[in-house]
Amino acid sequence: VWSVGAGWNIHKESFLEGGVFSQLKLRGSYGVTASQNFSPYQAICKYQYNIAHQYAGIIPATMMGLGNNDLKWQQTKVINGGTDIGLFNDRLSFTFDIYKRRTTNLLASVTVAPSLGFPSYTENIGETENNGYEFSLRYMFLRDVSRRLYWSVNFSGNHNSNKITKLNATDNPNSFIATGGISGGTGNNVQAHKVGYPAYTFHLYEQVYDTNGLPIEGCYVDQNGDGTIDDNDRVFRHSKDPKVTLSWNNTFSYRSWDLGFQLRASIGNYVYNDVASTHSTLSAPYNTSGAANLIKTDFYFQGGQTTNTYLSDYWLHNAGFVRCDNITLGYTWQDLLNNNLRLRLFGAVQNPFVI
Numbered sequence: 577v578w579s580v581g582a583g584w585n586i587h588k589e590s591f592l593e594g595g596v597f598s599q600l601k602l603r604g605s606y607g608v609t610a611s612q613n614f615s616p617y618q619a620i621c622k623y624q625y626n627i628a629h630q631y632a633g634i635i636p637a638t639m640m641g642l643g644n645n646d647l648k649w650q651q652t653k654v655i656n657g658g659t660d661i662g663l664f665n666d667r668l669s670f671t672f673d674i675y676k677r678r679t680t681n682l683l684a685s686v687t688v689a690p691s692l693g694f695p696s697y698t699e700n701i702g703e704t705e706n707n708g709y710e711f712s713l714r715y716m717f718l719r720d721v722s723r724r725l726y727w728s729v730n731f732s733g734n735h736n737s738n739k740i741t742k743l744n745a746t747d748n749p750n751s752f753i754a755t756g757g758i759s760g761g762t763g764n765n766v767q768a769h770k771v772g773y774p775a776y777t778f779h780l781y782e783q784v785y786d787t788n789g790l791p792i793e794g795c796y797v798d799q800n801g802d803g804t805i806d807d808n809d810r811v812f813r814h815s816k817d818p819k820v821t822l823s824w825n826n827t828f829s830y831r832s833w834d835l836g837f838q839l840r841a842s843i844g845n846y847v848y849n850d851v852a853s854t855h856s857t858l859s860a861p862y863n864t865s866g867a868a869n870l871i872k873t874d875f876y877f878q879g880g881q882t883t884n885t886y887l888s889d890y891w892l893h894n895a896g897f898v899r900c901d902n903i904t905l906g907y908t909w910q911d912l913l914n915n916n917l918r919l920r921l922f923g924a925v926q927n928p929f930v931i
Contacts, residue, residue, distance in 0.1 A: 577607075577608060577609050577610055578607065578608055579605060579606065579607025579608070579609075580605065580606055580607070581603065581604065581605030581606075581607075582603065582604060582605075583601055583602065583603035583604075584601065584602045584603070585599075585600070585601050586600040586601065586602065587599055587600040587601070587662075596663050596664060597661070597662065597663060598662040598663065598664070598665050598666045599660055599661060599662030599666065599669070600659075600660075600661055600662070601659065601660040601661075602657075602658075602659050603657070603658055603659070603660070604655075604656065604657040604658070605654075605655070605656045606653075606654070606655045606656070607653070607654055608651065608652070608653050608654075609651070609652050609654075610649040610650065610651050610652075611649065611650045611651075611652065611683075619643055619644055619645060619647045619698075620643040620645070621642060621643040622643070642697040643697070644697055644698055644699055646700070647683075647698060647699070647700060648681045648700055649681065650679060650680075650681050650682060650683045650700075651679070651680050651681055652677060652678070652679045652680075653677070653678045653679075653680075654675060654676070654677045654678075655675065655676050656673060656674070656675040656676075657673070657674055657675075658671065658672055658673035658674065659671070659672050667715070667716045667719065668714070668715050668716070669713075669714045669715075670711070670712070670713050670714075671710075671711065671712045672709065672710070672711045673709060673710045673711070674708075674709045675706075675707070675708060675709070675710075676705070676706070676707050677705070677706040677707075678703065678704075678705050678706075678741075679703060679704045679705075679706075680703045681700040681703075682700065682701050682702050682703060682704055682740075682775075683698060683699075683700060683701075684698070684699060684701045684753065684755070684769065685697070685698060685699075685755075686698075686699045686701065686753060699744075700744060701743060701744055701753060701769065702740060702741070702742040702743040702744050702769075702771075703740070703741045703742040704738055704739065704740050704741060704775055705738065705739055705741050706736055706737070706738040707736070707737050707738075708734065708735050708736035708737060709734070709735055710732070710733070710734045710735075711732065711733055711734075712730065712731070712732040713730070713731045713732070714728065714729070714730045714731075715728070715729050716728045717729060723830075723831075724829070724830065724831045725829070725830050725831075726827070726828070726829045726830075727826075727827070727828045727829075728826075728827050729824070729825070729826055729827075730823075730824070730825040731822075731823070731824050731825075732822070732823045733820065733821065733822045733823070734820065734821045734822075735819060735820050736817070736819070737774075737819065738774050738775060738817065739772060739773060739774055740769055740770060740771050740772070740773060740774070740775055741771065742771065743769065743770070743771055749771065751770075752768040752769060752770035752779070752812075753768060753769040753770075754767075754768050754779070755767050755768060755769060755776065756768075756776060756778075756848070758848065758850050758853065758854075758886060759850050759853075759854050760850070760853050760854045760885075760886035761886050764886050764887065765779070766778060766779065766780060766848050766886075766887065767779060767816075767848075768812065770812055773812050774815040774817060775815075776815060776816050776817075777812050777813070777814070777815055778812070778813060778814050778815070778816075778846060778848065778889070778892055779810050779811070779812055780810055780811060780813070780887050780888060780889040780891075780892060781796040781797070781805070781809060781810055781811070781884060781887050781888050781889060782796060782797040782799070782809075782811050782889055783795075783796060783797075783888045783889055783890040784796060784797060790875055791875060791877075791888070791890045793877055793878060793885075794884065794885070796809060796884065796888065797809065797811075799811060805884065810887065811889070813889070814846040814892060815844075815845065815846065816845060816846060816847065816895075817844075817845055818842040818843055818844050818845040818896070819843060819844030819845075820841075820842075820843040820844060821840075821841065821842050821843070822840070822841040822843070823838065823839070823840050823841075824838070824839040824840075825837075825838045826838075832907050832908050832909070832910070833905075833906070833907055834904075834905070834906045834907075834908070834922075835903075835904070835905050835906075836902075836903070836904045837900060837902065837903040837904070838900070838901040838902055839898060839899070839900055839901070840898070840899050840900075840901055841896075841897065841898045841899070842895070842896055842897055843896045844896060845894075845895045845896060846892055846893065846894055846895055847892075847893055847895040848891055848892055848893075849891045849892075849893055850891075851871065852871065852873055852891060853885075853886055853891045854886075855871045855873075856871070856873050856875065856876050856877055857876065857877050858876045858877065858878055897930055897931060898930070898931040899927065899929075899930045899931075900927070900928050900929050900930075901926070901927065902924055902925065902926050902927075902928075903924065903925045903928055904922055904923070904924040904925075905922060905923055905924075906920055906921065906922030906923070907920070907921050907922070908920040908921075
């Protein structure tokens with residue numbers, strides 16, 4: 577693990593003295609880090625000996641975990657450049673960063689043959705690449721010292737795009753590694769790792785709808801036009817990760833009163849509705865333990881659930897949102913008990929609304 581960085585405080589140079597810049601800095605860095613934050617990370621096989629069942633001097637052993645002697649630590653290389661700008665005695669400040677992150681020896685739990693007796697084991701599956709930028713803008717709209725009136729706004733955002741650039745499993749460009757297990761059926765996965773796509777991209781059939789916008793049961797788009805609906809017709813589309821995240825903080829104060837609120841947004845992320853996919857069938861309204869699928873939904877399938885039904889993108893929803901994290905209103909007594917006590921009374925609301 578190592579890194580190197582450099583910066584230049586341009587506002588301190590003689591040719592910018594006395595100007596509008598209270599800060600002007602250019603900076604850059606490059607570094608390499610290794611990650612072991614993955615579970616389970618299992619390089620060796622684990623056995624459990626059962627002395628109670630020994631026979632003829634032999635103590636039987638049961639394999640408890642499948643190991644991989646070729647495992648390596650996941651490694652990330654990051655190059656970053658940015659600038660910090662302050663204007664008018666820092667009444668306006670702006671920070672911008674652009675980065676490129678390349679991860680090699682990517683760790684993942686990979687499904688193995690059922691005959692081995694284990695659902696998966698850890699493997700270095702390939703490489704990923706992340707590109708993006710971050711920014712933060714802070715502005716003091718009001719700053720009236722005599723009236724003790726202040727209003728500041730902080731707006732920040734992040735854009736990130738990631739894609740898999742290499743898979744070690746095979747040289748076949750059409751190959752992928754299935755992941756994202758669901759409750760419905762046996763062994764069904766709704767996500768996949770594939771070169772050229774983000775990690776954990778959804779891999780589903782494209783649902784066909786009627787003129788009323790309701791799904792036509794058992795009807796999906798024949799992507800390759802061969803007249804048969806099979807795995808070759810599943811589409812790689814959308815990711816669980818947002819493309820853009822935003823945050824907006826406001827702080828307002830007048831004399832002894834203060835008011836603040838924070839908004840946060842996530843844009844471009846999707847989610848598979850696992851609950852609805854297993855509880856939206858009229859043919860199975862109950863089981864031996866009672867009602868099993870009485871949930872509020874806009875559509876119930878008439879027949880029994882099939883593998884294709886579980887793998888429909890009908891269950892894939894846009895998970896973008898705007899959330900108000902908190903709203904706080906307070907009043908401060910500055911000089912109680914002959915200036916020996918300062919007291920602030922406030923009320924706060926957490927998560928008042930989500931759009």
